[in-house]
Amino acid sequence: MATTGAYGSWPSPIDAALAASRDGRPEYVEAVGDELWWTEPRPAQAGRRALVRRLADGTTAELPAPWNVRSRVIEYGGRPWTGTERAEGGPLIVFVHFDDQRLYAYEPDGPGEPWPLTPVSPVGGGLRWADPSLHPDRGASGEIWCVLEEFTGEGPGELRRLIAAVPLDGSAAGDRSAVRELSDGRHRFVTGPELSPDGRRVAWIAWDHPRMPWDGTEVIVADIGDDGVFHAPRTLLGGPQESVPQIQWTAGGQLLLASDRSGWWNLYRADPDGGVAVELCPREEEFAGPLWKIGLSWFRPLENGLIATLHGKGATTLGILDPETGTLVDIAGPWTAWAETLAVQGSRVIGIAASPHSAYEIVELDTSTGHTRIIGAPHEDAVDPAYYPEPADRTFTGPGGREIHAHIYPPHSPGRTGPAGELPPYVVWAHGGPTGHAALVLDLEIAYFTSRGIGVAEVNYGGSTGYGRAYRNRLREQWGVVDVEDCAAVAGALAAEGTADPHRLAVRGGSAGGWTTAASLTGTDVYACGTIIYPILDLTGWGTGETHDFESQYLESLVGPLAEVPDRYRERSPITRTDRLTTPFLLLQGEDDPICPPVQCERFLAAVQGRGIPHAYLTYPGEGHGFRRAETMISALEAELSLYAQTFGIERPDVPRLELRK
Known part of the structure; x- marks a missing residue:
């Protein structure tokens, strides 16, 4: 028989140390x-x-x-x-x-x-x-x-x-x-060169400010001279409105590429001498993703001419494509998300995949037999998997009737249930990027909360990848509006349907998700508290030298040209809206973060000073953008739980009490 206990108070074997270790x-x-x-x-x-x-x-x-x-x-x-x-x-x-x-x-x-x-x-x-x-x-x-x-x-x-x-x-x-x-350095950003099979030509991807690589890139082809230098570089395809995140030569000297010219990142084959790019498998699915790191791979040609490729809408799978017929055969298996890296070893394809019940592990597909097996970093259950959440992939309706995609992780623990008539608290998670995506996979940080009786809603708000260019472009000049509205719409829908307690809703996120969290707390009355992690808080400062080169002009598309709409930058920034902040918050920051520097947090806290808002600010030496040290992650996770416990009226003597100052 299930034991009744207040939501958020359940015991769990998934502690912060275990979550950090994984x-x-x-x-x-x-x-x-x-x-x-x-x-x-x-x-x-x-x-x-x-x-x-x-x-x-x-x-x-x-x-x-x-x-x-x-x-x-x-x-x-x-x-x-x-x-x-x-x-x-x-x-x-x-x-x-x-x-x-x-x-x-x-x-x-x-x-x-x-x-x-x-x-x-x-x-x-x-x-x-x-x-x-x-x-x-x-x-x-x-x-x-x-x-x-x-x-x-x-x-x-x-x-x-x-x-x-x-x-x-x-x-x-x-x-x-x-x-x-x-190369001649004429482009601000380049990827590593791909050498043609005959060794006479080379190709790479390039782009320039103010574009990000998911806005528009160019495929550059050059000849290799006897002096070993690249000569006569020329743009083969791409441009300001076409994103090509990966290229690869075939054995026959053609270029394979992913392009979103159709509105979706699909696969094409192009003649390097300027021939027309031929679409290989037209689908309203993504066969690639955003180039946040240099050298990612979503597809690889096999020695027999077939192509191993990741693809999907929202979720991803691994398939084998016949480029001559367009036939795409997917592998069998439980995996719902594949990392943007593939390797080929003879007739074998190797990738990194996860599912709602397993973390990312190295998966091998033998294309000659169709068999798959785990060959590296195997998932191991450190606790009874009955404590893992049972998520649902859902689509909600937002302002104007637009679709919003989200993963809902209800509270879940074996042998535990909430009291009759009590609704559970929920935390809305806003992912980073914002041109990014939250995958439906096992995450012990999520399980840390759900196994204690706190639900989690991961929102792939407008602007997220995985759903085509039109969905991605919803955030153009609307950052701080669409993302905030979509997260609030999901939270509101969960409350309206009786899934979540409308008085015990929280929001959290890191980096761009930290921005969405802070913008939500200073722009809506939906949430009782929030956790803001290495955030952007001041658009004007971030857009005028307070970040690194790669994203230094990202706001030109997310918010608008600073020279033309300076008031928009000020009005949307949480740092100029602290007078609207009424709820407790936790601010977490790495001291060595070159992307979202601590100075923004310090100015935000100065603006909050003396307003009587309960808050805590924890900084971590040696941490940059994204926490990597176990001791940091343990501290941050326990502090976050303590914030929710204090705000929602939950007893949690198993974690240090977070000191909230006013």
């Missing part, structure tokens, strides 16, 4: 001969990313601490490693070490430690590298071709980006001039 997911899986390599989070090791090796016999090893394999190019980073098989000496791996952002070479079967290939620069943010590819037959000793981000001054926008070649012999470790520049 935070993050594997990334950047690639094949190196018969081996597979990828990166994995290590929250307990100061949040580093470990480089993991899976040998042909199935055993695994990793590059140990202190090595931290992560790039800071465009601050969000990109593919930080590459490798090649060698006839003797085992594989050769090249990777970016986060602490100094240098490229290092590594022989995992050799006796020595990794050694540096690039120098350290004292200027601004230094030299940074991403999206590398190995070319042992290029240059005098072999080269790594990659994206170089080079700071030319101390400001966040004083930099240049181009495609460069780093010699494998280590001669550039102390000499910047030994790095060859392959």
Whole structure:
């Protein structure tokens, strides 16, 4: 028989330490001969990313601490490693070490430690590298071709980006001039180069301010001269209104690409000499996504001419596409979300996938048999899975009758139920981006709340990816309006239907979700409290130098041109609307955040000072944009629960009481 207990007061084996230990997911899986390599989070090791090796016999090893394999190019980073098989000496791996952002070479079967290939620069943010590819037959000793981000001054926008070649012999470790520049630097942003099968041409993706890569990009094709430099670069396709987030050569010298020219990111094949791009599988589904990091992959050609591709509307799956007939066959399996990374190893396709009952794990598909298996980072239930939430994917109606997509996670615990006549509290989660997406997968941070009797509603508000360009464009010049309205509409609908207690609703989010949370608390009366995590709070400041280069003109599309609508920037900013704030809030901030710097939080708190609003401000040294250390995540999660407990009248003696100041 179920035990009755007040919602929010239920005991749970999913504590903050367990949730923190399972935070993050594997990334950047690639094949190196018969081996597979990828990166994995290590929250307990100061949040580093470990480089993991899976040998042909199935055993695994990793590059140990202190090595931290992560790039800071465009601050969000990109593919930080590459490798090649060698006839003797085992594989050769090249990777970016986060602490100094240098490229290092590594022989995992050799006796020595990794050694540096690039120098350290004292200027601004230094030299940074991403999206590398190995070319042992290029240059005098072999080269790594990659994206170089080079700071030319101390400001966040004083930099240049181009495609460069780093010699494998280590001669550039102390000499910047030994790095060859392959592209001309005419574009503000570039991806790593894709070499044609005949070695005579190269292609890459580029874009410029004020566009973001999901607004419009160009596919650049160039010839490779005898001098090894890229010549006659020309735009093959793309433009201000067409987003191409990935390209890949076929064995026959054609270019595969994802483009949203139809309103959806679909797959095309194009002749690099300027032929018409042919759509391979027209569907109102997404076959790609936003290029938040350099070097993401949603599709890969197979040696038999078929294409492995991720696709879907909202949820994603892995399918095998015949480009000649347009036939697309999906794999069987429980997975509802696939990370934007695929690798091919002969007839096998390797990806990273999760479901509502399993975290992200490395999945292998054998296309010759159709069989799938888990080969890395396997999900393991640390607690009885009966404590996991049972979510529902729902569509709500918002202002003007527009559709709003959301994942609803009701309170759930085995053997526990709420009192008759009591409705549970709910927390609305606003994802980051805002050009992003909340996937329907197992997240122990969500389970931390639902297993205690607090529901969670993850809202893919207008502007989210996964539902086509028109849905994405709903947020154009409407940030702080559409996202706030959509979250409020979902909260209101849950209350109206008797799912949630209308007096015990909260809102939370990080980064752009922190903005939506703060804008909701200062612009609506829907919520009783909120958790604001490394947020944007002042549009004018953020749009005039208080963030990094990649997003420095993002607001031109999200809000409008600052020069034309300065009042809009001021009126929508939570920092200018603190007089409307009436509810308690928790503010969480990393002290080393270059994207949403602490100065915005400090100004917001100064504006709130003396108004009698209960609040807490917790800062974390060593944390940037997105918390990675276990101790930080434990502190933040327990503080958040304490805020809800105090606001909603719930007893939670199992977490430290958060001190709320007025």
